[in-house]
Amino acid sequence: MSDHPHDHPDTSGTGAVGGPSNSDRSGMAGKTGRTGKRSLSRRLIPMTGRDPEEHERTSSPLELLFDLTFVVAVGTAASHFAEMVAAGHAGQAVTAFLLAMFAISVAWISFSWFASAFGTDDWLYRALTMLQMIGVVVFSLGLPAMFHSVEEGGHLELRAMVIGYVVMRIAMVLQWWRAARESPAFHDVGVANIRWTVVVQVGWVLVAFSHLPLAAVFAAFIVLGALELALPLLTQGGAGDTPWHPHHVAERYGLFAIITLGEGVVGTIASSGDLLGGGDGTHWSGNAIAIVIAGVGLTFGMWWVYFSTPFGDILTHRRGRGYLFGYGHIPLFIGIAGAGAGLHVAGLQLEHHSELSDVAVVLSLAIPVGLYLLMVYLLHTLLLSAADRFHLLLISLTLAVLLVAVLLAAAGVAIAVCLLVVMLAPFVTVIGYETVGYRHQEQMLKSLGTLSSGTDA
Structure with missing residues (x-):
């Protein structure tokens, strides 16, 4: 499911806390002020608030x-x-x-x-x-x-x-x-x-x-x-008293997540650059290949997991949860950036530029990855006010994969292999959603639409 502005239903009635509805307020602005579109005259546009139900709203x-x-x-x-x-x-x-x-x-x-x-x-x-x-x-x-x-x-x-x-x-x-x-x-x-x-x-x-x-x-x-x-x-009042657009906000957070995920790719490059044999970039070591696969695969898997949740649709029905969504992403962003740094740490270890044990190196990647995945599931649960056994099963299997990677490192297995195991963690969710998870989530969203019709839950 995707966060496209034209997918969300009419939310008139989900007004600001302690004041008139956002649609009523933005209606005071006139068409130009609601959409924020620039006029050809280059004049200043009255800053009277955007329309929170504006169609086709995207990042500028x-x-x-x-x-x-x-x-x-x-x-x-x-x-x-x-x-x-x-x-x-x-x-x-x-x-x-x-x-x-x-x-x-x-x-x-x-x-x-x-x-x-x-x-x-x-x-x-x-x-x-x-x-x-x-x-x-x-x-x-x-x-x-x-x-x-x-x-x-x-x-x-x-x-x-x-x-x-x-x-x-x-x-x-x-x-x-x-x-x-x-x-x-x-x-x-x-x-x-x-x-x-x-x-x-x-x-x-x-x-x-x-x-x-x-x-x-x-x-x-x-x-x-x-x-x-x-x-x-x-x-x-918890960001409920301004006319923010739910799908626009969700898109903005998704874009910032992608920017932060870029650190995973940067971490991969930083980790593998000095592992090239001969210094001419044509003789790759096994460790370099493993880090590239683990880094790119992990970045791709974390991206896939994030965009499995239609945050825009959820915020449309749960406008009152805007504060939770907004600041609940801080530890999620920390986890993403930390994963990129963890890949860099692994590269420094393989280059013999680290004072850490192999277990500590694997933990430096597994912990931020685990934090990120936990936050995705926690936000999903809190925004929908619905914990269920299917998601509990997926996150439990995910943490088990990360634990296996750490135990392998403790048993003396090569770091490169442990990194590949960590890479598999987000794909537990990917496989779960691509098989039954999306249908399960659709049922949860339908229930949310029924429960919150006309009001914030």
Whole structure:
């Protein structure tokens, strides 16, 4: 099943929390404001909110360009994570990687949900998006210093990362100010977003530029991180009070998953490049071949699993679960990027540039793959409010495959073979869905449509 905008039914009646329905609000805008299509006159388009039921809504070229800046951020974080793990600093590596991926995900989520609800694609909107892209690049340039500071201990270097965030959030505040000014229906939501965004960002600036003890910095991280996650709840009722488009949001997350999955391919290249015999790229070792097969196969299998769930159709019926869908993807993205880094770790081990045991190397790949697959199943279960034995069977078999890979490594089996076993994990779901799973899921979706007709479940 696919997430195409023309597949979803009429959702009038699934209105915003504590206010008029989104279709009523977007109707205040006029046709140009609802669709966000650019006029030939190049004039500014009133930012009055998009139509959440707009047909054929897809990602814009500007959104795709914006996503490319995050390739640098994810790639930098995954590369430094792999090198730190291979050097035997697994604890510090995990800490730095989680901080980096959390910050990357929050920045991307902030833009994407606003764009789904208010994107006009006029010249001012494009200029502010470019400013955000500059912020992402500055943020990415600060990642190596942060990883190095975590590895060395004593302090946490966040200044460049926070400066990048300040640039991004100046743009977002201006976008929300425009929405609040041009759309009376969303004035309060816009003002609340401006207020809380500034409060949280001031907190990050104080942490980055103050000489606080490391323990105090991590305590502040917990508080400010919780506030970051709570922003939609504090400002718009869990993202239910803006006219975001369910199929557009689902497509955007799918595209970001693909970008992050690209790290699997990058990890494969990084892992196999130095394993070529003779250095001329014409004499491949068995280890190089195994890593290429495992990396590409694993990337393809993880992609297949993600797009087996029609998140757009689910969000159409479960609009009130937008917050869960949006932020529930953060550990999923961490798992995807971590899998690419795990492939890189395996390559470093086979090149004898690692301090890890074979079991630890296999775990560095199996753990993020397991996290990713668990999150796909957990999101499916929570969004549908339906746990069932079929999905429990599939995830149990999946985890069993990953456990077998680790046990084989402990028994002394070659790492290349263990990687190929890890590669099989997502294909448990693929085979399950291609045989009976899609019919089973269709029945669940039909039941969801019956239960949630006219309201959010």
